[in-house]
Amino acid sequence: MGNLYPDEKGATTVKNCREVDKEVRKVLIENNIKGKTTTNNHIYLPVSRGGQGMKFIEVEAEIHMVKKGVYIRSHPEMQEAHESYIQLQGSGWRNPLSDHDFVSTKYGCPDVEYTQTKITKNCKTMKKHIEKPFYEQLEKEWIMNMHYGRIFVKEQPNIELPAYTSPLMDSWRFSLLHSAAEEQVHGLVAILGRRKNCRRGCSQSETAYHVSSACIQDAYNTRHDYVVHWVLKSLLSGLNAPEDIQLQFGKATLSVDFFGMRRVEIRAGTEILTEKRIHHNTPDTYLHLYDPEEIIILEISVAHLQNYRLQEKIKKVRYSVNGSAHIDHTNVDEACRDLNLMGELRSTYRCPVHLGVFVVGCFGEIVTTEEHKNIRKILIKIGINNLKMRILINRSSYSVAVSTSNIILKHLCVVNSISTVIFCCILSKRTQKNDNLFIMQ
Template sequence: MKSTRGQHDILAFMDDIKCHANTKQSMKIITKELEKCSAEIGLSLNVNKCGIYSRNGVEPQEDVNDAPFLPEIREGYTYLGLTQLDRDTTDNLENITKKIKKKSETIFGSDLTTRQKIQLFNSSIIPAAIYVLGNLFPEEKRATTLKNCRDLDTMFRKMLVDYDMKGKTTSNARVYLSPLMGGLGMKSVEIETEIHYIRKGIYLQSHPDMTNVYEAYKSLQGAGWRNPLSDCQFVLEKYGCNTEQYPMGSYKKSSDNIIKIIRKQHHDQLINKWSENMNYGRIVADEVNKITFPAFTTPYMDSWRLSLLHSAAEEQLHGLGCIPGRTRVCRRGCGNTETAYHVTSSCPTNMYISRHDNVVHWLLKTILTTTNAPEDIIMGLQFGKATLMADYEQQGRGISIRAGHKILTEKKMYHNKPDIMIKLSNPDRIILIEVAIAHIQNYRLQEKIKRNRYAVNSTIKIDNKNVDNIVRDVNIVGELEKIHRCPVDLGIFVVGCSGEMIVTEEQVKFAEILSKVLGLTNSEIQHLFTKCSYSVCLSTSQILLKHLNLKM
């Protein structure tokens, strides 16, 4: 426009337009041009939402007698949802903090499941917070902005405690870890804001339409002014990423690679911090690439139950010796020190049979369904029952299932009652399945005990005290091979008492038996594992509540 002599700038985003000019006359000309262009495509300016804002309230003398063509704004204005002034303002942060706190209370206090609450929080609250904190204030120090992010993270963690989604003394790291790692999977405001800085900075560097803007910001950065480029540079250096110029058109690839590095480092920091402070965290860290928590990903897990299990796993459950120096003897009278570990896995007065039998039940039901057992057999399998005697055929192959029954052999066996025995014909094959529910620190020990009992020496009692000194002798697997003259597979299935599962050699073998011999698909196996994990979580939480004489 000749009349403005090129001294103007127009920023447009969707239907929000901001114009900069040196004089009111220039702004008036720009406004008329916008009205004209808008009319050509059937749009018009909403004067009630438009206005003129002059820095420091100074009006040019040449325009003093002009009739106002737009309302004059004295106390700031709103652009893209943010209050704008010529100086920094804290109004945006204060307003968004009040709003997201209220919304978060509604989410956490709702009847949604834990997974649904976290998903809703991550998809609504986090973007709202980042929109304000990610649109920087040039005069505010970056450290101040990131501290504001951490303050919001602290506020949200306190809310989790208030709404029984987190134990008061449980690890903060677990809040941000993925549900696959036993965490809640909540996003961090600080981390997501840093990622937002990366996206903005790389977009300015790599998008061809941003060349002029990039050069302007580059000049500001050289002069020491905070801007999107300096924030991006800070995050890149913090995480040790490449700080060189990114080529044009590389926005998505470059930003995705750096974001992946940031998330990986954040994940590693959480694991390291958790393992430094908690024995349970150290165990999980040692199994970091093998451990899963299938039950925690289900939409059925109650918030209070998940919090209870987290607290018990970390020995932070009040009333069960979580305070150092204030231990007590088990209130059930067994004489051992009362801890969450003791209550959930080793108290001789507790009845763990039903927890074990529930897992056997799900295995039986899945096997019967997959092998197309008659409907009356499937319907006759009562929930929680681990006994079954069924014989039927599937596509010309005979199937005989025995659960909870002893195997008779010529030589007397001490261990002769596997949880499930499946005999297949045409071709002949026998499958033995043994189930164990163990604390995560005894996971592999239980697998070893089960393997020794049925495939090494079945004639003597084998437990944790003598499992390392067992010599080979007559065993159930060998005897069945002699009697039936067919292959015998032993599948060992262990579930952690808080729903954990570790991809060990034994679990891999068990999964192969389910898929290659019994015909389960991968999705069916994962669904089975999830149901068993969730079932164990339910039983363990009930054991804890009963021990503490609590009701939920």
């Protein structure tokens, strides 16, 4: 750019890049990759930081200006060109060296040693120094404007979004999930004074948070079962189950007893009978392993990011602290120790009993909490290696993200379906009065 427009200042070129960024955002909106009300900060943040990972042309141009200056000043074959650029710079003409100095001064980049052996290192240092304040500013604005942004940034760097980097993820789902996370879905109002009750009759405010994680819907069970299904598939694969044991996609119930590397009994979706009856006795997955004997209980949950750790606590209290009473978010902090499934299994089988809790965010988030680390240790110990664990996490994240987008779309279609029915009823009454109108319609 400096060679093409030597008569304009570097600041003017940067400004022109900023205008191109505006045009790019318009294209994103036209192609449903960005919602009209979705924040711009969200677009340019990397996927690992909760954004869409779009490159900001203005910043990328500045990075390339600095890299070109580093190369010219460092490479021996560029010495002749370097001297010519110095003469141009002294005469007030714009050139790659003046662009380098302009950007370095703007961001306060550190002084580096311009040698051939350090070209790559210096370019990385300069790039990092330019990107860091840019991303920090984006996050700061995101936190100020969006509640979801505050929660996401608080969980960093222990949070990831495998679903968003999946090659199977559609761009329109990607945009819808980001809009829902920021409460910017058209038709789901989260503005004070303009809220309305949920159209499904659950008397709660109809927001994206409510629809994606708190409404009374059967679709939540299906979403949950997808994660259980992938956990069961990983267990069968990691424990060398016979090939004749097949698990239909989406199925979350299983009852098998087989010999792989060791004898294994797996039961999913069924009650675990104990000597004393307890309320919470139906874990998502129950494993009984022999030689040596041990029992593993795996609990799966899908929750909004703001309830992620709360859901882990609820599951842990239900099966390891108090299984007699019904435990939920209203009384989990007040639960006292009582009969629980883990204690009953220990007293019955006289062997170690482990509990693993696997929670997936409703938009596909995976947070590396202590419970997440614990279930990784449990699964790796029984034969699920790191590669299979990564596949399990990626598949679970993607399935949940897709299911959530389907739930939101299905919820929004309720009003459209009702409106269509009402319109057809009115139309039929009018057609009974006028045959000609009926023919036209």
